[in-house]
Amino acid sequence: MRIDMANERERVIEDGPGHVNDRGLPMPEADSIIDSIPAMVAFMTPSGELEQVNRQILDYIGIPLDELKNWQASDTLHPDDLPSVSAAWMHSVSTGTPYDIEHRIRRADGVYRWFHVRGLPVRNSEGTITRWCVLQVDIDERRRDKVLIAKALAEVSSSEERLRGIIDAVPGFVWSASPEGSVGFVNRRWCDYTGMSLEEACGDGWVASIHPDDAPGLGGYWQALLHSGNAGEYETRLKRFDGIYRWFLIRAVPQRDEAGRIVRWYGENTDIEDRKQAEAFLAKARSELTHLARVASLGAVTASIAHEVNQPLAGIITNASTCLRMLGADPPNVDGALETARRTIRDGNRAADVINRLRALFSKKSITIENVDLNDAAREVIAMLLGELQRNGVVLHPRFAEALPPVRGDRVQLQQVILNLIMNAVEAMSSITGRARELIVSTGQEQDRSVYLAVKDSGTGVDPQDMERIFNAFYTTKSSGMGVGLSISRSIIEHHDGQLRASAHDGPGATFAFSIPNADNREACDRVMENH
Ligand SMILES: Nc1ncnc2c1ncn2[C@@H]1O[C@H](COP(=O)(O)OP(=O)(O)OP(=O)(O)O)[C@@H](O)[C@H]1O
Ligand SMILES: [Mg+2]
Structure with missing residues (x-):
């Protein structure tokens, strides 16, 4: 909406060509100059009344200057901004200090846009303020961007905080490392457990928390993972702040970019001490049970074996005495003696076999x-x-x-x-x-x-x-x-x-x-x- 500027001009022209403004410019010329400024410019009286505005302002606001003069009572300014604008004006007018504020001004179509409004006092040769020159710059886009960025930043930092909160709350230890394997982050639980600070853990400082017996194996495994780029897991003992070692399962997973390059390693350590102890207990129980079972069967088997061994033993004794008898006969029955001696050896072997089997069954460990x-x-x-x-x-x-x-x-x-x-x-x-x-x-x-x-x-x-x-x-x-x-x-x-x-x-x-x-x-x- 355009305002007919004729009246405004007339008023100025009425003042006549003889009227010279403070800078010595004839007012009509001043008018065309301020109209040609590609920004919104207004002049205020030393007491803060609106005196003159350029065409950009009239075009933007869409109401005549007379109505505009009453800006404090109208809603040209956003009602929420009015108190701070009035206060700032009062301050500048009473102290003569520059006026500088951001507030919303209503456009002809009713939409409020943000402006950066700066006012400087114009003084005469005695130094008295003769008017205020006010420049209004539309910063709506910029401000919206700024607000958006601030909001986004607030969200990012709050989601980062949330994420950190979650990472610190997970019941395991979480860490991350560079593609080369240098640790850059460990969560709070990791620090609480090991008693090391984040700074101490970074790089390869974390190695100090690994059991000395496990460190070389883990180190080799970690290097192999870094080299292959595969995810992996390793069981190792981690030293608690009080010097106690507990078993942990360390898992590491690489994160890759679209090109498949590893950008970061993420890891998580789970306490498996209880599982390890249960396993050890089970293994012990199992071997004890196996042993018991062997011993339990032993009673029955010995009876059987005694029987088996007794048979050849009885044979040996019988054959040996027969052999003796045959040799002692007159004439000695050498053939019979040889045969019985052979039987003695056969029975002896049989007994030896039984005993060997027994040994195999009950003494074999591996x-x-x-x-x-x-x-x-x-x-x-x-x-x-x-x-x-x-x-x-x-x-x-x-x-x-x-x-x-x-x-x-x-x-x-x-x-x-x-x-x-x-x-x-x-x-x-x-x-x-x-x-x-x-x-x-x-x-x-x-x-x-x-x-x-x-x-x-x-x-x-x-x-x-x-x-x-x-x-x-x-x-x-x-x-x-x-x-x-x-x-x-x-x-x-x-x-x-x-x-x-x-x-x-x-x-x-x-x-x-x-x-x-x-x-x-x-x-x-x-x-x-x-x-x-
Ligand atoms: N052939 C079977 N006929 C009937 N019951 C059986 C038979 N085999 C096992 N059982 C039953 O199963 C139970 C468990 O057998 P298991 O061999 O585990 O132990 P056990 O023979 O009692 O003792 P041990 O530890 O000396 O072997 C036995 O006590 C019996 O009640
Ligand atoms: Mg049984």
Whole structure:
């Protein structure tokens, strides 16, 4: 909206060409000069009344000067800004100091825009203020940008603070490092735990918190990660501020830019001390249980072995005395003596064999993974238990599959499982009267080509509801039992990537069977290796 400026001009022209302003310029010329200033200019009286404005102001505000003069009562200025504008004016007018303020002025269409308004006093030769020259510069865009930037900055810093708050609150330790591996940040929890400051941890200062035994390994691993650019994890002991070491799992992940270059490494350390202790406890418990299981079976086995060794020993004694008798006869029966001496040696070897087997079964500590023929393994166990079977009136029916593929595993451990299963079967039949005590040990291949061994008895059987419970450690129904045989057996079979199960069958008794992937299955074999 344009204001007709004619009246304004006329007023000035009326003052006549003789009227000269303070700078000695005739007023009409002054008018055209101020109109041509590409900014909004106003003149105020020494007391602060609006005296004159240029065309830019009239065009912008869209109301005539007369109305404008009453600016303090109108809403030309944003009502919120009015108090500060009035106060600033009063101050400048009373002290003669320059006026400088930012406030909003209403545009002709009603929109308020921000202006930077500066007023300087114009003085005459005596130094008296004759008027104020006021310049109004539209800073709306700039101010909006400034506000936006300030808001954005406030948001960024508050979200950064939030992020830092979160990082400090996470229950683990968080850190970051440069692409070259120099640590630049650790969170507060890390500092609280180690007792080191952020400054101390930076660079490679953090290494001081690593257990001396772990430091070289971790250092090598970290270098390898930096080199490969892969994410990775490492278990290590970290020193607490009080000198105590706890186990941590350190994870490091690289962050990459669009071009795939690593821009930063981020890491997190989780306290795994409890897990480590539980693992150590379990390992100890397991080895103790295994030991107990061996010792528990020992009683039964010694009886059997005593029987087995006694047989050849009796043979040796008989043969030796026969030999003596034959040699002492007249004439000496040399051929007979030779034969009996040979038998003596044979029986001696047999006893030695039994003792060697016993030693293998009970003294072997280390685990050896090899191809195991389950038929052979079972035959050896049965050979050792023949005496026990006989003593208990058990009739054994071996049903070994021909051309059974070998399995990968630890022979002694697998034999221990077979021994446990047979001993349980014998014990389950010990109270049986009125039917045959029959034991069937069979082997074969499942459909998936894994190899199984099953021990079937005609004993008391297992209550269906106890089918799983019997595998729990220390579950036993026997007065002299420890209840660890099946639990150890199952853990051994599972370490071989196999399964051990009990099942009921037609007629009295129970069947216990395990199956293991056969040796052709390389994958399974690798897993067994790893597990050990
Ligand atoms: N063949 C079976 N027939 C019936 N019950 C069985 C048979 N095998 C195991 N059980 C039941 O499972 C329980 C647990 O067996 P497990 O071998 O774990 O321990 P245990 O034989 O009692 O003692 P040990 O530690 O000396 O082996 C046995 O007490 C018995 O009740
Ligand atoms: Mg048992």
